[in-house]
Amino acid sequence: MLNTIMSPSVLSQLSIHSRHGRVCVSPCFSLQQRNNSTSPKIKVDLDSSTGVAVLRMQSPPVNSLSLDFLTEFCINLEKLEMDRSCRGLIITSTLSKVFSAGLDIMEMYGKSPERCGEFWKAVQEMWLKLYGSNMATIAAINGSSPAGGCLMSIGCDYRIMADNPRYSIGLNETQLGIVAPFWFKDTLVNTVGNRAAELSLELGLLYSAPDALKIGLVDQLVPEDQVLSTAQDTMSKWLAVPDHARQITKSMMRKQTIDKLLSNREADITNFVSFITKDSIQRSLRMYLEMLKSRKA
Numbered sequence: 001m002l003n004t005i006m007s008p009s010v011l012s013q014l015s016i017h018s019r020h021g022r023v024c025v026s027p028c029f030s031l032q033q034r035n036n037s038t039s040p041k042i043k044v045d046l047d048s049s050t051g052v053a054v055l056r057m058q059s060p061p062v063n064s065l066s067l068d069f070l071t072e073f074c075i076n077l078e079k080l081e082m083d084r085s086c087r088g089l090i091i092t093s094t095l096s097k098v099f100s101a102g103l104d105i106m107e108m109y110g111k112s113p114e115r116c117g118e119f120w121k122a123v124q125e126m127w128l129k130l131y132g133s134n135m136a137t138i139a140a141i142n143g144s145s146p147a148g149g150c151l152m153s154i155g156c157d158y159r160i161m162a163d164n165p166r167y168s169i170g171l172n173e174t175q176l177g178i179v180a181p182f183w184f185k186d187t188l189v190n191t192v193g194n195r196a197a198e199l200s201l202e203l204g205l206l207y208s209a210p211d212a213l214k215i216g217l218v219d220q221l222v223p224e225d226q227v228l229s230t231a232q233d234t235m236s237k238w239l240a241v242p243d244h245a246r247q248i249t250k251s252m253m254r255k256q257t258i259d260k261l262l263s264n265r266e267a268d269i270t271n272f273v274s275f276i277t278k279d280s281i282q283r284s285l286r287m288y289l290e291m292l293k294s295r296k297a
């Protein structure tokens, strides 16, 4: 986590074992081995020769972020974070058309307060781990990415999206009758600025890929079949920067936002549970689910 990297002992470790690709020649780097791990919903391929891991979300139909999914995601992230040979992470989807549909609405509908609390803690954990990662992180957004999918994308350092106007991205929570919490809002403000975030959040806007580029919600659009290769090329530029300098700078930019949630975690869980279990909010979620189903019919 970034909020630990300011400690002198970690700083000295970083400078001794500089993770800068052109300087570091630790034994695991030269082995060029691939550390692959597959779990049901997520597949991770780590290329130790480049220090880059590709995490593929593979949970049909829409990579929704259920409690199980989030748990797997966090375990994978933690493993990579601990692995000295891993310096960069690319997140993408194996599904056609969808990066992630965001939080699994079924986890918020008709569930007990205890279960909702457990779920929300996992959502917090996902964001804390990703936004605070020491790795350079790139979202290779090869499909639609609403709500929690957008949060995951803006939790990364850089976003490359498929140049397809049918794909959309944004924090559309108000459209579901729910409210994006302060740390979703803060992450969006940090990405696109206050005014664009205000418009985007109040109206629950989903942006087409070209519009997302215009407001800076994504950094680059490329043809769909080049999303991953462009992410790989871009990652090599990020990894050309000495890790310790990039990490300390990232911490400087993000620590305040992260600390705000860390010091309000329990209250945030309590707020979420009391909000989401309200009858009126449950009704809104039911209507939204029905709308999703009727769109198919």
Ligand code: CO8
Pocket (backbone or CB within 6 Å): 061, 062, 064, 097, 098, 100, 101, 102, 103, 104, 105, 106, 144, 146, 147, 148, 149, 172, 173, 176, 178, 179, 180, 181, 272, 275, 276, 292, 293, 296
């Ligand atoms: N959760 C659960 N199920 C979902 C979700 C979801 N987020 N999204 C889609 N599904 C289901 C659909 O209901 C459908 O189910 P079924 O096959 O049983 O009918 C199936 O997945 C396939 O969906 P589509 O047919 O719609 O798939 P498409 O490929 O046509 O479209 C989209 C993919 C664009 C992703 C589309 O499914 C979509 O727009 N989904 C809704 C996305 C959304 O609005 N997500 C918001 C989730 S809320 C969130 O992430 C943040 C909440 C913060 C809470 C704060 C409270 C305080």
